[in-house]
Amino acid sequence: MLFYPCFICGGNEMMKILLLSILLLASTGAWAADSSAPKLDIGKGGQCVEDTQWMRKNHMHLLKHQRDEALRKGIRDEKISLKNCIECHASTKDDSVIARDDSFCVGCHRYEAVKPDCFECHSGTRKSAWLQQRNAK
């Protein structure tokens, strides 16, 4: 829609160049972000459920869909459960995805200033570590 006035009036070429340069600047901004992106402690790492770029864009949609399936319908797909994410991605040092500033679920969210609501209720600790802790008591 933004393009319309530009093409109706004269100066077509000028407008095109102007718009393109604005877009380029915006995308360079994104490139720049990658090089100063937060360092994450990805825990065990390895093969994730999906590839990294897809996960970065869609993990929130996946989680939101999966949570209703698991809780409301009882369809528990272990592979895409939150527990399973934490199983891999909790730091190998402190078994947590939220304990430190570079923890898996904290680093990027801090950078983007988005507060994930999940850990008000969900444990951020790897389940095996939590069980060990409880049995030790």
Add this chain to the structure above:
Amino acid sequence: MSYTSPYELKSPLYYSFITVALLLVCGGLLAVHEMESQGHIITGMNNQIVWGMPHVFAIFLIVAASGVLNVSSIGSVFNKPDYKARSPLAGLLSIAMLGGGLMVLMLDLGRPDRIIVAATNYNLTSVFAWNIVLYSGMFATVFVYLWAMMERRMYPWSKAAGLAVFVWRFVLTTGTGLIFAFLVARQAYASAILPPMFIILSFAWGFAVFHLAQTAIYAWNGKTLEENVRKRMSRLMGVFVIGALYLVATYHLTNLYFARQTAFEYFILLDGGIYPQLFWFGYIVIGNLLPLLLIFHPSLGKTKSVIGASLAIILGAFALLYVFIIGGQAFPLDIFPGFEVSSTFGDGKIASYHPSVFEVLLGIGGLAVAFLITAIGVRVLNFVPREVPPKVEQH
């Protein structure tokens, strides 16, 4: 037309009122911040008394917001010219109090950050979900009504808008009563008389608030309310007080008849400590007998009496709501009829409730918001009632 324009500003005094109100709102918001970060453990509410002071304030504001529109309805639907002149002010008060009450209610939620979830996930059997629609619809309807009343081109629509407001607020107040009426297991609630009781209570409380606002505005502007109008309005308020008292009395007397309800009624009316005290002294004496005396006694009934009666009705309203909401929860649930029970979870025991400063601050913050909206609205727009000259009254 005796409408004087522009009205006196008395600026410093006005701005100091606004400042005080803003400070009270800030106090309320600070309380909410503490409640949200530390959790409800800092309040007096617990697993036995789940709704406390904020709900007392909020329900008063919401019920009065609906009731104050009675002035508008008598004007637009029943065509009484004195009331018609007062309809815009009533509309403003309604929006103000609804705003204040909803603010208190929403900020007391355990997760106020999830209001969007409440607005997008509806359970059609839940009165709370209906209320989301009813309350926002009330805002919209009153707004349209005010627009129709205050813009010349829209005036032909004011009767239709007034009728819409009339119907909508009945549904809304019925909904408020149904919040409690639908609680099948609690002895204090689960009664079909609650919706009509709330409706008549709304008439009385709405009129009381209107009188206070009107008297304040008139005093501020150096006007005097014509004696006839004052008499008729205050007497109508008295009639509503009697009507509400009738319904409250019916509710209690009926309850007293059922053997399974007598223990609860004795708790509220006789031996429940603060609850009978508030009910008899707060609601019956201060909330009913005193205002009726002030309104109907031949040597009383002037402006000061009307202010006194209105204040007394409002105090009585708070007392009644405290007894109703909190007393109703304090009495233990009868899970095993015919048995005495005890447990670690308060079964069989009267629950105790000590309101915290946070809850009271939040409630007062809601009142302050209502005051702010009214005070700013009256200053900025043309809400002061225009007097109707006596001659033109006859229809």
Add this chain to the structure above:
Amino acid sequence: MSEIDTHRRNFLKTSAGAAAVAIAPGFMLFDIAHGKAEGASSKVRWGMLIDTAQCKTGCDECVTACNKENGLSGGTAATDSQWIRKIEIKDVSSGRELSLPMMCQHCENPPCVDVCPTNASMKRADGIVLVDKHRCIGCRYCMMACPYKARSFVHEPLHNQNPDVPRGKGTVESCTLCVHRIDEGKQPACVESCPNKAILFGDLNDTNSEIAMKVRTVASVQIRADLHLNPGVRYQGI
């Protein structure tokens, strides 16, 4: 004129392409989420039968087990969550005394589900009544509505929750019938922990299950049966 048309055409093509790219991940999600078709089924109705004759005054093994399993503090202050509690009851007219555990009764017509504004309070297909903490706004209406006072509100920030049992400040919670254990084929913690085997758990809809057979033969009641909620928890010996 023709210049504008071709530009408009290009614009539409690019935006259609962009829209397709935006929606595509959603279709992929669809596939992933529906990989496993099993879930709770209404063919099953989980229930419990509690034999109060086996329940001893002073014993609260079930409460302790529930607290441990679900990460509750075990405290009994007015703001502490209690998903199950022992109630000592005494018949006023006869003087007979009993002890029994009380938890969410997992009604078939739950008042808490009726009143919840966001459908957070819900009944799963297999009869378990749960609070969906993702949707709970903490209004506490369900707590007002519950005839058994089964629900608790979380009054303070929680830490170190059981990864199987998410619980959080500002939401309402109650006995989940250990849904995380049931979904793995195990029994609720209270059932397993009772030293006198007072609690029997099973599928009420399965005519051959132990609980269904027992319910058919011995006298049992539902608490507040007059409310017609048809709870899944029944009590023997009241």
